[in-house]
Amino acid sequence: MGRSANLPRGLVDRFRARDGVWPDDTGCRMLHVDMDAFYASVEIRERPELESVPVVVGGVGGRGVVSSANYLAREYGVRSAMPTAHARRLAPHAVYLPPQFDLYQEVSRGVMAIFRDITPLVEPLSLDEAFLDVGGALRRLGLTPGGIGELIRSRVLADQGVSCSVGVASTKFLAKLASGMCKPDGMMVVPAAASLEFLHPLPVSALWGVGAKTAARLEALGLETVADVAAMPLPRLRRKIGVALAEHLYALASGVDDRAVVPESREKSIGAEETFEVDVADRALLRRELLRLSERSAGSLRAKGLHGRTVSIKVRFSDFTTITRSRTLPVSTDVTQEVYRVAAELLDTQVPPGDVRLIGVRIEGLDNADSAQQLIFDAPERGWREAEQAADQARSRFGSLAVRPASLLRDSPERTADFEPKPE
């Protein structure tokens, strides 16, 4: 987490746990656990000979970016989200590995199981981090929140062979900040009574939701630290940056964050996108890619028992301008051919010609398959759904390449141009 790099050193030293000793953790029921350089750490666990070399995990193609870098690689300035080509110039001797998401998912499941063994109130944010509310577990375990943090750190290392950092605080936001500040392999406790003392010296970029653009806007208003945001009258802040953002940032800056840990969260959209190695202007190739992405997206819907109503496509041109176009269907669907039909229509009718760098498909307005409005019985899509469900089953038994749309079997763009799906 790059945000911690700019934070005042004194704070880190004051609140960091050291030699089994940490500040007063009374009332600190929120834990944020963040795995250290997760993908890189998993790769090193699999190949211990990489332990003492810089390791970078990310897209290894010409347009890839860094997903994760171990701390040895970071010493050379390598950061996540940096183009891999740039990383190679900074650390030419590092080991560069393509990501293995299945492996990281498996380790993540093991880590989350450890968390759930401690408390049922676990809210995963991604593969490598989660919030835990340990308020109900204190008595059962006979530990304070800091003790639970240390228990988690030792169990994750012993069971999964990777290290993590833990933030302990009275709110989610403070716990998350704390875990970022004690990385790697550390723990930090922010006493409830010291929340503002901890928070106010931080730069505005430490606030959740403040990226480069918003930080620049705030700085233009003379707001450089979290204390500056908390000191500005809320009505003025609302006028300057909009109601929702102002209220969100003002609350965080004032130490107010009453969000609870929510163990179950439903997805709101599912999609897939792809950046081409070389820009593509050929419409037939673009449609073919849309079919592939429609298959991936709708396949995820079916696997999760979901339907979606709005199909949107995203097109990024060579100059990096990006447009999205969407259409809402009268009834929700999980049928690849239906998603593809809308996506291709949007491409044909609403996207101007040009060199395309990235194309994507996303399905929004999700609903459970059983509660979603069903397609009418005689609709032509019904035949497609049955065919696709059979194909899904074949893929789960024989692998992802076992069954694919005919137009994806060959590299011939001419075929794609002629592709007009018809149910058997």
Added chain:
DNA sequence: TCTGGGGTCCTGAGCCGG
């Protein structure tokens, strides 16, 4: 340096119906 891929949330414009 030259910018991935998976998402979420917010804002504002336009349209429509009450």
Added chain:
DNA sequence: TCTGCCGGCTCAGGACCC
């Protein structure tokens, strides 16, 4: 019948997070 207002919905774009 016309007009204004308001709320809900859809769509597009932008910012942000990991």
